[in-house]
């Protein structure tokens with residue numbers, strides 16, 4: 001399975017640090033203004049996953065046709081803020097709205113989004129509590145993690161694994177009509193066939 005992932009958030013929250021941590025297991029400190037697509041292969045539940053990660057430098061809270069293209073390209077989103085930067089947390093809510101209004105999800109309301117509070121190691125400078133992050137995720141039906149790209153590889157790995165699991169579920173739900181909508185769809189397919197049969 002291929003999964004396109006966009007990493008978004010305000011400036012300097014650690015988007016590149018998270019991406020580079022996943023790819024190399026390292027934290028190198030300074031990353032410059034890079035914007036690239038990286039590919040990374042891993043296995044989950046016996047399935048090979050190719051993750052295409054787009055690390056976005058541009059501020060996507062300002063709507064442009066390019067940002068719309070990026071949103072359409074993505075199967076899932078990692079929205080990063082810094083626990084020491086309240087403005088970066090506020091931008092995450094705006095990004096969720098932009099994504100949910102832009103992305104055309106046909107049958108499902110569940111957009112695979114993970115909210116990440118980064119720089120957990122700087123807890124003495126914290127201005128956004130864990131509860132606020134968790135509450136936002138709960139309201140928007142997203143996953144939530146607090147991590148330190150600087151200090152910990154495993155929590156970063158969990159972020160990407162969590163997102164891939166959600167992407168898998170969404171892709172499966174899109175393939176197989178399920179629930180009430182799916183039943184209505186299958187019934188109308190049967191009736192449509194009957195109607196054409198009778199002519």
Ligand SMILES: Nc1nc2c(ncn2[C@@H]2O[C@H](COP(=O)(O)OP(=O)(O)OP(=O)(O)O)[C@@H](O)[C@H]2O)c(=O)[nH]1
Nearest residue numbers: 011012013014015016017029031057119148149150
């Ligand atoms: N203490 C601490 N610093 C971090 C952490 N993650 C990133 N940084 C630092 O925060 C700064 C910004 O990190 P980047 O990864 O470049 O952030 P970015 O969001 O990609 O930044 P832009 O590309 O400029 O938008 C760098 O100085 C990093 O070393 C972290 O978990 N803890």
